[in-house]
Amino acid sequence: MPAAAAAVAAGLATGPGSRVTRFAKSTAASVTPVRPGKTHTLSPLDNAMERHTAHVVLYCRAAPGLDREQLKESLSEVLSLYPAMTGRLTRREGGEGAPADAEPAQRGWVVKCNDAGVRMVDARAAATLDEWLATATGDEEMDLLYYEPMGPEPYIWSPFYVQLTEFADKSYALGLSCTHIHNDPTAAALFFQAWAAAHRRTTSTYPPFLHAPAFEVSPASPPPPPPLLAEKSSAASPASADAAAMSSATFHFPEPAVRALLSSLEPGTTPFAALAALFWLRITGGAAGGERELTLALDFRKRMYAPLPWGYYGSVVHFTRARADLASGLPAVAAALDAHVAGVPEEDLWRAVEWLHARQQQQEAGAAGPFQMYGPELTCVALDHVPMYGAEFEAGAPPARVSCHVGGAAGEGLVIVLPAAEGGEARDVVVTLPAEAMARVCRDGEVLRHGAQVVFGTKAGKEA
Known part of the structure; x- marks a missing residue:
């Protein structure tokens, strides 16, 4: 093999035993x-x-x-x-x-x-x-x-x-x-x-x-930092060894399973809040946790007073921190998440934009560097409202499945709630955690009892 071709092949290589x-x-x-x-x-x-x-x-x-x-x-x-x-x-x-x-x-x-x-x-x-x-x-x-x-x-x-x-x-x-x-x-x-x-x-x-x-904001004076972003910007980044130890799995919740879960919660609970609360509790062992905070990443396209089209090219992710008493049980935790999501004001997004703009100028002057937005604390991303299954390359044939990951989310972990192929209240949940915690959640009795099917699990989870 010529040297140039060998270099390309090496760059394209997958891991040992890969089927790709x-x-x-x-x-x-x-x-x-x-x-x-x-x-x-x-x-x-x-x-x-x-x-x-x-x-x-x-x-x-x-x-x-x-x-x-x-x-x-x-x-x-x-x-x-x-x-x-x-x-x-x-x-x-x-x-x-x-x-x-x-x-x-x-x-x-x-x-x-x-x-x-x-x-x-x-x-x-x-x-x-x-x-x-x-x-x-x-x-x-x-x-x-x-x-x-x-x-x-x-x-x-x-x-x-x-x-x-x-x-x-x-x-x-x-x-x-x-x-x-x-x-x-x-x-x-x-x-x-x-x-x-x-x-x-x-x-x-x-x-x-x-x-x-x-x-394209240009605030007259540097605004005060939003507390969550200020905390993120000052947090130490996870070591590269920690990042390499992260592992992912996808949990599919068929529509009957989501309906059964919702029937056990307060009326009006959304599938996102129900599943975010379920995984928050199971990942943290929340029964003995007391009051804790969870970072939520919300797509703000349709939450703005002048909403953006779905096709907006760019980032409109707003990070906000919800609080709940994990010892109060799944129904109360899910209700707290729903209440927080419904109450996030648009002004919080614009305060974040203004502060990020001011910090960007500091970064260019050498006074500040980029920091981790997804994490290092446990973060849950709401994407189950996004119309992902309309991409029909052949008319009448929607995708068999859509999966989503975010890189650079090392730390305590990332939970992404997505729509599922069958539509309705069915959901897929892509979870990225430290490898040991990921294997444990794949075998978690409460997650499985609520109807989760592990589609892309860890090896340990599949063997179990």
């Missing part, structure tokens, strides 16, 4: 060139996510119009709607990309829309889709995603990676990985809607909305 083989890397370019000099400014919320990545896997069953070359063709077509995806990150600090007297709101990371393209990886899995869903672990699922961290030269680094994995039955896993600076999990998931529409040669239900001027 990556065999090629290429670049997907837009079919429509971007006008010279076009840039895309990132908001303070975007810039705050420098430590994190977003990863979405879409599982599609075999269909006559679903093959590797057709998927690549439609990807190039849809990238014409997303010029920022094919661009490269650069700093606007008076050098390349902006004058020295640039307005503060224009500083930080900015995207040069230069048509450099999106990195693509081709792969095959030695299993049918059904075999994979029945036997794969959460860690194996990460083999369906490919990502390279930003190096010392961001202007040549691709912020987006797409992996096309073909199963033995001609089904596909479409894996999208990107820096959270560009997109939050909602935006990453809904990109598939536009891709699927391009594949069917129709118009997307959620076209990209690329600019929100309201986020």
Whole structure:
């Protein structure tokens, strides 16, 4: 093998015993060139996510119009709607990309829309889709995603990676990985809607909305820090060894199981609050915990007075801290979470945006660095309202499953509540915890008693 090919193969390698083989890397370019000099400014919320990545896997069953070359063709077509995806990150600090007297709101990371393209990886899995869903672990699922961290030269680094994995039955896993600076999990998931529409040669239900001027704040004076963000910014980051010890599993709750769970709680309890409370209690051993706090990550697109379209390209994640007495039991804890979510004022989001903007200016002056937003404390993400299953690459054939992960969430753990394929009140819950705690939760009697089916568990959990 030539030296260059060997280097590429080494970079694409999966772990020992993996059923996924990556065999090629290429670049997907837009079919429509971007006008010279076009840039895309990132908001303070975007810039705050420098430590994190977003990863979405879409599982599609075999269909006559679903093959590797057709998927690549439609990807190039849809990238014409997303010029920022094919661009490269650069700093606007008076050098390349902006004058020295640039307005503060224009500083930080900015995207040069230069048509450099999106990195693509081709792969095959030695299993049918059904075999994979029945036997794969959460860690194996990460083999369906490919990502390279930003190096010392961001202007040549691709912020987006797409992996096309073909199963033995001609089904596909479409894996999208990107820096959270560009997109939050909602935006990453809904990109598939536009891709699927391009594949069917129709118009997307959620076209990209690329600019929100309201986020370009410039406060007259530095605002006081929101307590939660102040605490996060001063917290020590988990060691890299701790980050490597994290493990993931997905729990599927069929609609009858969620309905049974809700029937045991206070009337009006939402599925999100019920499942967030259940996992909070089981992860922390909450019966003896007393009053505790849980960080919630809420998508604020539709919670704003002037709501943003679903297709907004960027981050609109607001972090807020809920409090409950864990010794009071599941019904009371779920009710406390629902009450907190319903009562988060929009003003809290704007205070966070203003403070992050002011801190961004300090960061550029060397006075502050990026910090961990998801964690290190236990964090629960509400995504079960996001219409993830409308990405039909073949009309009438929704995805068999959609999975979502957030990188850089080391610490106590991350719980993501998602919609499930069958719709209604069914939910999937993707849990990332330290490996030992993850194995314990996969075997937890209370979680299983409430109807959870472990889809992507740990090896220990599956053996149990």
